[in-house]
Amino acid sequence: MPKQPDRTNVPQVAVPRMARYLRLLQRLQEEGVSRISSRQMADRLSVNAAQIRKDLSYFGEFGVRGVGYDVAYLISRLSSSLGIDREWKMVIIGAGQLGSALARYRGFREEGFDSIAIFDSDPKVIGKKVANHIVRPISEFVPFVRENQVQIAVIAVTAESAAEVANLAVEGGVKGILNFAPVQLKVDPGIFVNQLDLSTELMLLTYHLRDE
Amino acid sequence: MPKQPDRTNVPQVAVPRMARYLRLLQRLQEEGVSRISSRQMADRLSVNAAQIRKDLSYFGEFGVRGVGYDVAYLISRLSSSLGIDREWKMVIIGAGQLGSALARYRGFREEGFDSIAIFDSDPKVIGKKVANHIVRPISEFVPFVRENQVQIAVIAVTAESAAEVANLAVEGGVKGILNFAPVQLKVDPGIFVNQLDLSTELMLLTYHLRDE
DNA sequence: GCATGTGAATGATTTCACAGCT
DNA sequence: AGCTGTGAAATCATTCACATGC
Numbered sequence: 001m002p003k004q005p006d007r008t009n010v011p012q013v014a015v016p017r018m019a020r021y022l023r024l025l026q027r028l029q030e031e032g033v034s035r036i037s038s039r040q041m042a043d044r045l046s047v048n049a050a051q052i053r054k055d056l057s058y059f060g061e062f063g064v065r066g067v068g069y070d071v072a073y074l075i076s077r078l079s080s081s082l083g084i085d086r087e088w089k090m091v092i093i094g095a096g097q098l099g100s101a102l103a104r105y106r107g108f109r110e111e112g113f114d115s116i117a118i119f120d121s122d123p124k125v126i127g128k129k130v131a132n133h134i135v136r137p138i139s140e141f142v143p144f145v146r147e148n149q150v151q152i153a154v155i156a157v158t159a160e161s162a163a164e165v166a167n168l169a170v171e172g173g174v175k176g177i178l179n180f181a182p183v184q185l186k187v188d189p190g191i192f193v194n195q196l197d198l199s200t201e202l203m204l205l206t207y208h209l210r211d212e
Numbered sequence: 213m214p215k216q217p218d219r220t221n222v223p224q225v226a227v228p229r230m231a232r233y234l235r236l237l238q239r240l241q242e243e244g245v246s247r248i249s250s251r252q253m254a255d256r257l258s259v260n261a262a263q264i265r266k267d268l269s270y271f272g273e274f275g276v277r278g279v280g281y282d283v284a285y286l287i288s289r290l291s292s293s294l295g296i297d298r299e300w301k302m303v304i305i306g307a308g309q310l311g312s313a314l315a316r317y318r319g320f321r322e323e324g325f326d327s328i329a330i331f332d333s334d335p336k337v338i339g340k341k342v343a344n345h346i347v348r349p350i351s352e353f354v355p356f357v358r359e360n361q362v363q364i365a366v367i368a369v370t371a372e373s374a375a376e377v378a379n380l381a382v383e384g385g386v387k388g389i390l391n392f393a394p395v396q397l398k399v400d401p402g403i404f405v406n407q408l409d410l411s412t413e414l415m416l417l418t419y420h421l422r423d424e
Numbered sequence: 425g426c427a428t429g430t431g432a433a434t435g436a437t438t439t440c441a442c443a444g445c446t
Numbered sequence: 447a448g449c450t451g452t453g454a455a456a457t458c459a460t461t462c463a464c465a466t467g468c
Binding site for chain 4: 223224225260262266276277279
């Protein structure tokens with residue numbers, strides 16, 4: 001009987017690494033590579049080969065001993081493990097600079113993330129066209145999200161409005177939030193929030209650079 | 213003799229947490245709070261209070277026993293620990309949607325990050341105005357960065373051009389790179405790269421949502 | 425009494441090293 | 447011979463619990 005991978009003991013930190021592996025594999029496939037070893041992947045990513053093998057093993061046995069991994073097969077299994085083997089419906093809240101840029105970003109659609117609407121509360125912005133979507137008033141948000149079974153909301157509003165907007169998202173039944181506003185959101189358990197703060201990302205640089 | 217905090221044994225993961233603490237403290241200061249305990253901070257951030265104290269202790273002794281931390285003082289010490297107690301000169305490469313949005317983002321300047329120029333290779337974009345800067349041709353990049361002692365480059369170009377652009381950045385003497393392109397950059401040691409991939413951030417959500 | 429700062433204990437993650445398969 | 451998958455060892459990080467000081 002084949003061992004069933006148990007998702008409960010996947011280390012948190014392994015998940016973003018899996019995404020990086022997938023990125024590399026997609027690139028390799030474009031380059032025409034059809035088979036690869038953990039060692040070769042490790043060289044390209046500057047990580048330890050055993051770590052790659054162990055990370056993959058949390059999700060299943062994808063390789064062949066003595067041979068390596070089939071690139072196409074591994075892409076398909078990783079995509080499935082990361083949940084991007086299907087389309088996700090996503091809306092963007094905040095049609096400012098960042099929200100508009102996100103709405104237009106092609107990389108999302110390529111990975112199965114489909115921005116189906118963009119919302120704002122500013123009457124000056126509502127009705128304008130952003131990336132083949134008309135900016136909708138935030139008042140339409142909850143019914144829209146309910147009706148269209150939207151699973152993901154991307155919050156690109158100011159720190160002041162973010163908490164309020166997050167409540168609407170939860171009210172509408174959204175299951176995951178990617179939050180660019182620099183505030184810690186408090187949401188119901190069962191709703192997953194990924195907090196992304198661009199200034200914080202720059203601080204990671206300055207921390208390392210500060211005394212050179 | 214006071215113990216000197218030894219930066220070599222600061223856990224990697226503590227650094228982004230420090231940035232979160234700083235964010236909270238800035239917010240508390242706006243709310244008029246002047247003193248806080250690790251417990252109160254822990255409650256607001258949903259983390260363990262001992263972790264906050266230990267993280268802070270990697271950088272010094274900032275609190276008073278029996279009393280807590282002075283918010284203004286802790287902000288100043290954290291800012292210094294994270295290297296944002298001064299202005300950083302930054303340029304943006306890529307004047308597409310994301311690059312333009314980043315150039316206009318006000319949050320950067322508030323934390324001391326000063327975008328002093330934006331570059332692109334597309335003649336259709338060069339010369340246009342983005343957030344009070346004229347988009348400059350990439351050919352001017354290396355001399356500009358050298359002359360102005362730019363320390364940080366933000367890469368917001370396609371995956372295809374990113375490696376090339378990173379080489380230019382290093383050639384110009386940039387010390388830190390924030391890379392939004394979904395490729396692993398290989399740069400000289402001593403240059404610090406923070407890789408930020410927006411699709412990957414969404415995958416963190418879908419991983420958790422995939423079977424609900 | 426109250427809250428910090430920190431060794432010591434626990435827990436998590438990474439790396440090693442090798443059995444097992446091709 | 448070459449490479450995966452994985453227990454066991456080593457390393458790294460978090461939490462406990464309490465001495466120390468206000």
